[in-house]
Amino acid sequence: MGSRAQPQNLPNSAAISRGYNFASTWEQNAPLSEQQQAAIISLSHVVSERPMPVKLAQENVLGQDNGLSVSTKDSSGDDAVTIEGVLVNTNQFYKWFTDLESTLKSETDEKYQQYVNTLTERIQTCDDILQQVDGTLDLFNELQLQHQAVATKTKTLHDACDRLVQEKQRLIDFAEAIRSKLNYFDELENVATNFYSPNMNVGNDNFLPLLKRLDECISYVESNPQYAESSVYLLKFRQLQSRALGMMRSHVLAVLKGASSQVQGAIRGSGGNKAAVSEGVEASVIYVRFKAAASELKPILEEIESRSSRKEYGQILAECHRLYCEQRLSLVRGIVYQRISEFSKKEALPTLTRSGCAYLVQVCQLEYQLFDHFFPSSSKEISSLAPLMDPLSTYLYDTLRPKLIHETNIDFLCELVDILKVEVLGEQHSRRSEPLAGLRPTFERFLADVHERLTFRARTHIRDEIANYIPSDEDLDYPEKLKRTVDSISEINSADDNQDVFKTWYPPLEKTLSCLSKLYRCLESGVFTGLAQEAVEVCSTSIQKASKLVAKKSSPMDGQLFLIKHLLILREQIAPFDIEFSVTHKELDFSHLLEHLRRILRGQASLFDWSRSTSLARTLSPRVLESQIDAKKELEKSLKATCEEFIMSVTKLVVDPLLSFVTKVTAVKVALSSGNQNQKLDSIMTKPLKTQAFATPDKVAELVQKVKAAIQEQLPMVITKMKLYLQNSSTRTILFKPIKTNIVEAHIQVGSLLESEYTEEEIQKVINMISIQDLQTLLDNLL
Structure with a gap:
């Protein structure tokens, strides 16, 4: 048994080695999942314990006597089957080993071969299917191309149909448009037939609708002159319209x-x-x-x-x-x-x-x-x-x-x-x-x-009534006319005081103001301004002429007060007029014409030299002279001059002796300062002033007494006359103020001379001149 054990191990080792190599190569080329690997491991354990094939088992039995004995143990069942064989030589062993190895390999690869066969069959099936699909796709592509061709033809047909429909509609619209336009031209016959009908008149119910349609036709034909024979139709339509x-x-x-x-x-x-x-x-x-x-x-x-x-x-x-x-x-x-x-x-x-x-x-x-x-x-x-x-x-x-x-x-x-x-x-x-x-x-x-x-x-x-007015004696009866008026007003308190006041006015003044007051609201501003300027100017001139007549008839002072009174009234009455009393007068001046003609006749200038200032055109061209006249300013100027004249006349009436005395003294001093070498005059100058014949204390006292008498007697008469002519107290105060100033100034000047040339005793006892304070009090009480 010990000798058999070793041969059994060798084939198993080779088979395992080759199987391992195959499995390793397969694993590298076709890696399996973990689940598949686990299944393969389980199968490998099962396969390793399978028995020898029947054929090999029989061959081993037959060869047991000839050589090496080998056995295989089938462990597929619970009971072990042992196949034993005898290998005579090495070739038999290698053949046996080769067969065994092939058998093991075949058994090991069978499942894979079956799987490969299955896959190969399926691949073949897929190839067949793909070939069928390719054929189907080719048919589908061909069908798609045919469908596209049909769709293109269909779309072209639809587009052609749409174009035909649009063309048809356009032609219909065009025909309708032509028909609608032709309706205007076709109406000519209808309208003409109706208008020329013997039964047609303005009272007919169809007249106004036909006229309206005729107007529409005319408007259309007028707006479309490009149509053929439009002018002919327009003419016929207008003929029908004219008839209608x-x-x-x-x-x-x-x-x-x-x-x-x-x-x-x-x-x-x-x-x-x-x-x-x-x-x-x-x-x-x-x-x-x-x-x-x-x-x-x-x-x-x-x-x-x-x-x-x-x-x-x-x-x-x-x-x-x-x-x-x-x-x-x-x-x-x-x-x-x-x-x-x-x-x-x-x-x-x-x-x-x-x-x-x-x-x-x-x-x-x-x-x-x-x-x-x-x-x-x-x-x-x-x-x-x-x-x-x-x-x-x-x-x-x-x-x-x-x-x-x-x-x-x-x-x-x-x-x-x-x-x-x-x-x-x-x-x-x-x-x-x-x-x-x-x-x-x-x-x-x-x-x-x-x-x-x-x-x-x-x-x-x-x-006529102002510029050329001829005053009567009654018109110039001043101041008696004023006195009569004052007496009548004081006796009769009636509502006609204003009328009595107007009676004291010089008639041209009353006529002027009455005329202007009437014209102010009736005439335009420009016209009234010219008339007012002319009237004021003429009235002022007339009053000035009348004042000279009053001065001759009564006294110069009456003439002055008469002029002041009426100029003040005129100025006061024209103030409410909201106009300018300034007028610009233009006139042509030919005064240079004679001199130019003389120069031309003497040959100093040419008649036809148009480039020089002496040409005929310039010679015969007048010069325009403009002059501006302001009647209101002229009135103010006349009033001011008259007031100054009156002030000086009253001043001279009262303090003329003192003014003459001051004038003489001034003349003497001027002569002395001029260095005159006249011995007689020099002898006079060397004497004191009070030793002069005109300046002795008695002469000066006489002068002072004359002035006192004038202040006490003549000045009140002047004030009374001022009150008679000038009813306004403020006007009298304004006019009397410079008179008072002049009188006081004259006394101051004389007083200064007396203090420098006379003794205190001569001034107090002989001359006895009034003090300035007493003089001012006296003058204030006069008003």
Whole structure:
């Protein structure tokens, strides 16, 4: 048994080694998962204990006697089967070993071979399937290409169908468009047939629809001149339109004439009483009956107004306006003329203007209401009623103008301006009513004529009543006129004090201020400024002339106070006028013409040298001289000069002895300072001043007494006269203040001389001059 054990171990070792190598190589080339490896390990244990194949077992039995005995133990069952064999030689052993190894290998690889066979079969199956799939795919690709070709053909067919459908629709639309356009041209025959039908007239129900269709055809043909024969069709359409508009005009005229005939028949049926007829302009027969008779025109006129934006209908509308106004004018003209003529015979110009304008405004309002009934859309046009209202307003203007030309009363003319501006035009403006707009040009024209006439009469008044005024003795009876007025005012306390005050004024002043106060609200600012400047200038000149006459008749002081009084009044009264009293005068100056002509005749200048200043053009061109005159400033200047003259005259009246004394002393001192070498004069200068003949204390005392007497006697008389002429105390105070200053200044100067040249005793006892403080108190008490 010991000899058998070793041979059994060798094959097992080789088989295990080769099996290991195979398994290692297989593992490297085809790695298994852990689960698969575990299964293989389990199988390897089972396989290693399997028995020898039957064939090998039999061969081993047969060869036991010849050689080496080998046995294999089958451990597949519980009982062990031992196959024993005898290996005679080495070849048998190797053959046996080889067979054993092949058998083991075959048994070991069988499962893998079966798996490989299975995989090979499946791969073959897959190859077959892939070949079938490839064939199927080829068929599918071919089918897809065929489908794409069919889809392309189908889409092309659909697109072609869509294009055909669109083309069909376009052709249908085109045909419809041509048919719609041709309808306008085809309407010519239809419209012409209807319009030329003997039964067709404006009152026919089909007239207005046919006219509307005709207008549409004309508008279309006008907007498409590119169509063939469009001009021919347009001409024919316009001929039909002219025929239709002519029918409308004839119809409107016939209806208006019929309405006018009815109204005139109703007026004649009133018995022909002129008084009754004159009241008919406000009566219903003129308006209500006419409105009722002409109501059938309203649809036609409204249709015309709705299309008035077109030239043809605008013309026919204007023609209807004219026909309407002509018929209305034939009805109301005679009545209005008669009424205005009655006013003209009975009333003065202002009353006639007021009544005539009010009556014409009433007629205009009634006519506008009636006109608005027929022409509601175009009644707001001012010119629509012009053919009716212009003749009526012109007749009123022609009635008023002759009376205006002969009117000379400025008060009446100013009243006319107020009536026209306030009552007529102002009331129209406040109402803002369209009916009266047609009368405004006539009223404004008449107002301009009134302004022109008023301006002319104002200039005439200024020239005749102010500039050329010839004063009477009573006008120059100053200061007696003032004294009488003061006495009358003190005796009678009445409400006419202002009138009494006006009586004390110089008539040209009163006329000037009265005229300006009337003209201020009546004339335009520019015109009034010129008149005011002229009036103030002329009035100032007239007052200055009168003051000289008063000075000759009464006294120079009366003349001065007269001038101051009236210039102050004039300045005060023109202050409220909000104007500039400055006027620029322009005049042509030809004074240089003679000198230029002389130079040309002497050959010093050329007549045809246009480049020099001595040319003919420059020679014959006048120079424009401008001069600005400010009447208010001239008035201030005259007033200031007069006041200064009065102040100096009063100052001289009171302190003239002192002024003469100061003048003599000043002259002596000036002569002394000039260094005159005349011995006689030198001898005089060397003596004291009080030794001079004109400056002895007694002479100075005499002068001082004269001044005192003048202050106590003559100065109060001056103050009284100032109070008589100048009623305003503040004015007297202002005027007396420089007089007082001059008197005090004269005393101060003399007092200074006395202190320097005379002793205190001579001043106090001999001269006895009043102190400055007492003098000021005395002068203050005078006012």
